[in-house]
Amino acid sequence: MTIEPDSSNSEINQEDELETGGSDHLLLTEGLEKKQISGQSAFNTNMIKGTAFLVESNSSLQTAITPRILLFTSLAIATTIISIVINNSFLGILGTLATLALSLFILFPWLRNVIQEWFSPQDRNVFVGLIGVIVGIIGLFRFTNLGSGLLRWGRRVNWDASGTLAEWFGALGQIAIAIIAVYVAWRQYVISKDLTIQQNLLTVQQNIITQQQTIDSYFQGVSDLVLDEEGLLEDWPQERAIAEGRTAAIFSSVDGSGKAKILRFLSRSKLLSPLQRDRRLGRAILDGSGGYAEDRLEGVRVIDLGVMLAGADLADNDLRWTDLSEANLIRANLSNCDLVKANLSRTILYDANLTNADLNGVRLFYGLPEQASPRSRTEPPNYETGEHTGAVVENADFTNAQRMSESTRYYCCTWCGEKTRRTIPGGCEGIPNKLGR
Structure with missing residues (x-):
C-alpha cells in the first residue's frame, strides 16, 4: 500500500518558493534603483562642479583680460600720438583703428547698461524701426526710378503759377491755425468752467460741514447753559438772556435748513x-410725569423767539411738532414746509408764504373756530373760549396748501381778508369775513 505525497504540503512549499523568489526580485529591483539614483546624483554633482569651475575660470579670465585690454589700448593711443608727431600715415591708421576698436570694446558694457536703463525694449524697437524706415525710403529713392520721376515732374510744373496756389494754401493754413486757436480757447473755457463748478461744490460742502459744526457747538452751549449738574432746568434771567442772544446770533449765520434744525431742537x-x-x-x-408743566397764559419761555424769524426763508424744511407760538413770522417763507402738528397759535403770519405747505394737524388757535380770534396787543388771550389765541393770517398765501382741516380753513377764511380768501383750498363760500377787509 503506497502513501501519496501530501498535496497540501507541496502547494505550501511552492507558495513559499514563489514568495521567496518575489522578495528576492523586489530586493534586486530596489538595489538597482538605488544605484541608478546614486549614479544620477553623482552625475549631477559633477555637472554642477564643472559649471562652477567654468564660471570661475571665465571670471578669472575676464579679470586677467581687463588689464591686458587697458594695456593694449594705452599702446594703441601712444602709437596714434607718435604717428601724428612723426607724420606716419600707415602707422597712424593702424593706431587709430586699434584705439577705436579697443575703446569701443571697453565701453560696450557701459553703453549696454545705459541703453537698458534709459530705454525700454519697446523704445529700442521703435528706434530701430524708424531707422529702418528712413534707410528704406533712402534706398527706394536711390535704387528705383521714383526719385527721377519726381525730378521730371518738378521740371514740368510751372512754379510761377503755383505761387498763387501756395498763397491760397498759406491763407488756408492761417485759417486752420485760427480755428485751432479758437478750439483751444474753447477747451480752456470748458475746463475752467468745470474747475469752477467743482470748486463751488467743494465750497458748498465745506460750508455745510462748518455750519453743522457750528450748530452742534450751539446745542452743547445752550445745554450747558440752562442745565445744572443734575440735568435739571436752571435758567436764571441772565442765562435766558444769553441763550436768546446766542440763538439770535446763530440764526443770522445759518441757512434755512440750519434754522429748521435749531427750531426742532429747541421745540423738542x-x-x-x-x-x-x-x-x-x-x-x-x-x-x-417726568416733564415740565406748561402755562400758556403766564408761563415763561427759556428762549423767546420774538422777531428772530421775521422774513426768514424756511422753505422746503421739516418743522413738524415745532412750537412757534407767539413768534413773529411776518413775511416768512414757509412754502413746501412740513408743518404737521406745529403750534402756530398767536403767531404773526402776516404776508407769509404757505404755498404747498403740509398743514395736517397744525394749531392756529385754541377753542372753537367760530369763537377764536387773532391775537391782540391789548387784550389777553382766553384759552378756554379761544378769543385772542389765534394766529395773524392776514395777507398770507395758502395756495395749494395740503391737508388743511375744516376748522383751520374756517378760521383762515374768517380772519385772513379778501386777498387771502382767494388762495385757500376749497374756497371760503358761506364763511363770513370778520376781518372786514
Whole structure:
C-alpha cells in the first residue's frame, strides 16, 4: 500500500518558493534603483562642479583680460600720438583703428547698461524701426526710378503759377491755425468752467460741514447753559438772556435748513414752550410725569423767539411738532414746509408764504373756530373760549396748501381778508369775513 505525497504540503512549499523568489526580485529591483539614483546624483554633482569651475575660470579670465585690454589700448593711443608727431600715415591708421576698436570694446558694457536703463525694449524697437524706415525710403529713392520721376515732374510744373496756389494754401493754413486757436480757447473755457463748478461744490460742502459744526457747538452751549449738574432746568434771567442772544446770533449765520434744525431742537427740548414757574425763585415746575408743566397764559419761555424769524426763508424744511407760538413770522417763507402738528397759535403770519405747505394737524388757535380770534396787543388771550389765541393770517398765501382741516380753513377764511380768501383750498363760500377787509 503506497502513501501519496501530501498535496497540501507541496502547494505550501511552492507558495513559499514563489514568495521567496518575489522578495528576492523586489530586493534586486530596489538595489538597482538605488544605484541608478546614486549614479544620477553623482552625475549631477559633477555637472554642477564643472559649471562652477567654468564660471570661475571665465571670471578669472575676464579679470586677467581687463588689464591686458587697458594695456593694449594705452599702446594703441601712444602709437596714434607718435604717428601724428612723426607724420606716419600707415602707422597712424593702424593706431587709430586699434584705439577705436579697443575703446569701443571697453565701453560696450557701459553703453549696454545705459541703453537698458534709459530705454525700454519697446523704445529700442521703435528706434530701430524708424531707422529702418528712413534707410528704406533712402534706398527706394536711390535704387528705383521714383526719385527721377519726381525730378521730371518738378521740371514740368510751372512754379510761377503755383505761387498763387501756395498763397491760397498759406491763407488756408492761417485759417486752420485760427480755428485751432479758437478750439483751444474753447477747451480752456470748458475746463475752467468745470474747475469752477467743482470748486463751488467743494465750497458748498465745506460750508455745510462748518455750519453743522457750528450748530452742534450751539446745542452743547445752550445745554450747558440752562442745565445744572443734575440735568435739571436752571435758567436764571441772565442765562435766558444769553441763550436768546446766542440763538439770535446763530440764526443770522445759518441757512434755512440750519434754522429748521435749531427750531426742532429747541421745540423738542421744551425751551420754546411757556413753562409754569414758582412765584419765588421763578424755577420751572415739574408736572409729575417726568416733564415740565406748561402755562400758556403766564408761563415763561427759556428762549423767546420774538422777531428772530421775521422774513426768514424756511422753505422746503421739516418743522413738524415745532412750537412757534407767539413768534413773529411776518413775511416768512414757509412754502413746501412740513408743518404737521406745529403750534402756530398767536403767531404773526402776516404776508407769509404757505404755498404747498403740509398743514395736517397744525394749531392756529385754541377753542372753537367760530369763537377764536387773532391775537391782540391789548387784550389777553382766553384759552378756554379761544378769543385772542389765534394766529395773524392776514395777507398770507395758502395756495395749494395740503391737508388743511375744516376748522383751520374756517378760521383762515374768517380772519385772513379778501386777498387771502382767494388762495385757500376749497374756497371760503358761506364763511363770513370778520376781518372786514
